């Protein structure tokens with residue numbers, strides 16, 4: 001049985017980083033990945049554009065995005081934070097660009113460039129990449145991983161890094177294998193939940209308008225009529241409801257709210273204009289189209305595909321002349337623009353979750369080195385740890401930072 005200094009399980013962003021940096025420190029490293037290629041999930045990140053990190057480069061402020069567990073990330077962020085990630089990708093030939101909301105993407109707009117750069121980084125550092133190799137289980141004795149049982153036989157190493165990801169988007173190879181191994185070797189698990197998910201709505205018309213973005217909208221979350229959250233930004237309708245960054249970021253709150261009562265989202269399509277001013281705008285539009293059919297008067301206010309839906313929802317005969325639209329009818333129209341009511345019926349599960357919340361408890365990891373507190377030569381990195389941030393590049397940054405820290409520490413014999 002060939003023995004390595006370090007074996008990394010999982011060829012996602014966290015695993016590739018851990019393996020590459022362990023090898024750069026002089027360790028002999030093997031990376032085992034069950035898919036035919038590394039980074040299957042990376043390819044679908046950021047709608048195929050990969051939001052690699054976020055421009056907030058102050059580690060303390062960055063950590064706050066991870067809620068109460070965020071402080072645990074500080075050592076990793078100080079060791080390899082946003083600035084280092086940006087420099088790393090530039091060094092690998094992937095130029096980056098900062099977009100709206102501080103989201104950082106490759107200039108090429110191609111997640112594939114990030115995936116390729118990571119793979120060559122690991123190879124160039126000397127990592128032996130073994131794909132199509134499934135780890136079945138770590139064999140643990142005397143508080144140490146003695147070997148890894150895999151579909152290609154047994155492998156052993158001085159140190160082992162687990163970076164097998166969570167449970168979201170299982171078709172990318174993420175089936176929570178690492179959670180079971182961690183639990184079996186005495187680590188506490190915080191129950192895994194799908195996080196950053198789109199939500200289902202009672203309204204079926206969303207399917208008709210599921211192809212365009214709702215940019216700069218405001219969404220207010222209410223439970224039993226009481227406002228509990230509000231977000232401004234980008235969303236989009238889906239065939240079964242609504243998704244997009246602001247909805248994903250609110251989804252944990254929505255899941256909670258569903259346990260408390262009737263949950264509604266109020267969508268403001270024109271948040272920059274106060275309701276009274278927008279009413280004036282409607283009056284002007286109706287006056288300008290005074291002798292035209294109401295059905296032809298909404299062109300400057302709505303994307304074309306949305307108009308038939310609005311006409312149905314507002315309940316005004318589209319052949320009615322604009323000058324005969326009554327005040328009550330106009331008020332109904334105003335409400336659609338400023339407070340479009342959507343009833344939430346549920347949240348998506350792991351199948352369409354951007355990440356998994358929960359995972360290996362921080363209490364069982366020394367977050368200054370990513371070393372397990374239960375198994376002496378075991379390290380953790382990436383999504384499988386109990387840390388989850390909002391959309392915007394935060395979750396990949398967590399992978400880069402924890403992957404780096406696990407890698408350099410695992411490289412120490």
Ligand SMILES: Cc1cc2nc3c(=O)[nH]c(=O)nc-3n(C[C@H](O)[C@H](O)[C@H](O)COP(=O)(O)OP(=O)(O)OC[C@H]3O[C@@H](n4cnc5c(N)ncnc54)[C@H](O)[C@@H]3O)c2cc1C
Nearest residue numbers: 010012013014034045046051135165173382383393395396
């Ligand atoms: C649709 C989508 C879009 C996203 N967009 C963004 C974004 O733009 N920005 C952002 O910051 N985050 C984004 N994320 C989240 C981000 O992709 C994850 O946080 C990140 O991929 C987690 O990396 P990881 O290395 O921990 O795990 P993963 O990327 O899940 O990699 C784990 C790897 O381990 C392998 N593996 C698992 N079990 C075994 C085993 N038994 N043997 C061998 N190999 C195994 C898997 O095949 C997989 O390749 C997105 C997620 C999704 C689903």
